[in-house]
Amino acid sequence: MKQNQLLRCISPIDGSVFAERETLSKEAAFTLASRARAAQAIWANRPVQERIDLVLAGVAAVGAMNDEIVQELAHMMGRPIRYGGEFGGFNERANHMAAIAQTALADIAVSEDENFKRYIKRVPHGVVFVVAPWNYPYMTAINTVAPALIAGNTVVLKHATQTLLVGERMARAFHSVGIPEDVFQNVFLSHDVTNDLIADRAFDFVNFTGSVSGGQAMERAAAGTFTGVGTELGGKDPGYVMEDADLDAAVDTLIDAAMFNSGQCCCGIERIYVHESLFDEFVAKAVDIVKGYKLGNPLEPETTLGPMAHTRFANEVRTQVAEAIAGGAVPHIAPFAEDDGGAYLGPQILTNVTHQMRVMRDESFGPVVGIMPVKDDDEAVALMNDSEFGLTASLWSDNLDRAVAVGDRIETGTVFMNRADYLDPGLCWTGCKNTGRGGGLSVIGFHNLTRPKSYHLKKVTS
Missing domain, CATH: 3.40.309.10 (Aldehyde Dehydrogenase; Chain A, domain 2)
Structure with missing residues (x-):
């Protein structure tokens, strides 16, 4: 069975093929996910402030590309160039999450006396898979990418075919400032290989923004794996x-x-x-x-x-x-x-x-x-x-x-x-009913990209 497919971004301006990329084979995709997992512990052991600084540098590097990005967005999904792209919101969201990170990720102290010390840590899930949509491709991606990396996760980003070049731009910018390639990876995947990766627990958390049917497919792929799935789906x-x-x-x-x-x-x-x-x-x-x-x-x-x-x-x-x-x-x-x-x-x-x-x-x-x-x-x-x-x-x-x-x-x-x-x-971005479940940004966004780990430490007393 042929595993590789050719993804084509058809420009709404004139119906021409603006960009095309070949999807990864199943074997290549699993190798990539394994590299993300191997890199995660090293990344998580770096100081929080170091991760913050690198992410913000990556965001600034995206901003330096904005003139080119505005033109690309017009070609890929039709937004008029007069509106100047998405960097304002992209930058605002990343900077807010960076500003609250130390507090949001701090240990939760419960009590300490001469006998016991008790507290709760926020620890990263591991490998976070982000599936981003085409309508606001940079802003929707950064909602999860920035806090996930800051929290100590590695990130695998899969973008919509309609905005095929966005993930490449983000990866190029983030790698250029020193974020390791295995820590933040952009991928081109078929639906079948995506399902296989999720079903095989290649990821520890999945964040999906898109259609209701797409969200249902993500939940079906994760069924029985206990992998967390956060979704933002349709709206009216x-x-x-x-x-x-x-x-x-x-x-x-x-x-x-x-x-x-x-x-x-x-x-x-x-x-x-x-x-x-x-x-x-x-x-x-x-x-x-x-x-x-x-x-x-x-x-x-x-x-x-x-x-x-x-x-x-x-x-x-x-x-x-x-x-x-x-x-x-x-x-x-x-x-x-x-x-x-x-x-x-x-x-x-x-x-x-x-x-x-x-x-x-x-x-x-x-x-x-x-x-x-x-x-x-x-x-x-x-x-x-x-x-x-x-x-x-x-x-x-x-x-x-x-x-x-x-x-x-x-x-x-x-x-x-x-x-x-x-x-x-500063507020949790969330929905109910068929809009999906989960919550991005704010303190709650950090909590959803980490898991609690409790410490109950009995001291040795003479």
Whole structure:
């Protein structure tokens, strides 16, 4: 049986092959994993501050490549160059985890007296396998790569085919500052070899960001191995605009959160509920914003909305929109001339939508949002919770206590007030329901990338 496959990144700009790499054979993949395991104890024995310094140097080396990276991202997944890539968030997240590392990884003292000393250490899992997605390929990867390395794990990174060159860039940067090659490795793997590695306990922890079906495949591969699996999967994140909200701020932020990156954001806003007293004005303002977008080649500075990463992603959004309109939804955006029926997809705002429509139920992951009026908090909460997903929810009000009370009732991983589509590295990035289980960043992120080890030491007394 042929083990090697050719992975191809098809550029959404023009459908050309932008990059291709051959996957590792099963034997080569297991050899690589063995090298990661052999290197781990030596890496973990280095002082924490030394590991921190090396990781931060690697992050800075990625930053030095940013001009090239911005162009590559446009070619690989269609994000317009005007937005400057991902280094801001990449750097913010790595630096925050570095800043809290000494405290987060410190021993937990329980007690010490003349007879006993008791404490809990945080020790690395060993080899951490990171499977990263294409939509924010640098930021999603660093969420785990930085704290995993700082905590003393070795890391094997497998990136999505759509962003085939990202892992190579990160590995090149990290190796250039002195992080050993076996400590941080980028790999190209087939699904079958990936499953074999996980099932054979080649890794001690798996972190996966991607689709629900992908997360299920990871859990099936790990079944019975007791290997920890952390997942961040689909989302259908809601926004709720209360009658006391700053309407202009709510419209600007929620529509940007729905449309930025052509709607291809893990925590992008996919459905909006607006108090009936503000509904018509909200929709009118939202439509004005979206009509001003410029769909086009992401390499051109004036482009504000690039192509979706792949034609099949765009076609799924088109299908959801068409189904909704056939079911009575009202579209508010005329077709963009640049919409080519392929990866270039014009944005859309829909009203008269219901939760019987897939566009309000299934993950769209594209530049479309449905907007519904609600009469009160109870109706809004019921609709927000009427979803198989739970990543974030964005609440708009001038009353913090009210927002907290509403947030307490929502089935979600993160509650925003007067903000949306942002990942705060000081808070745990987590989800519930079909969004998956686990938690990245913050102190909890370090705890999930280590295991507790307890010490109960009885002293010898004369």
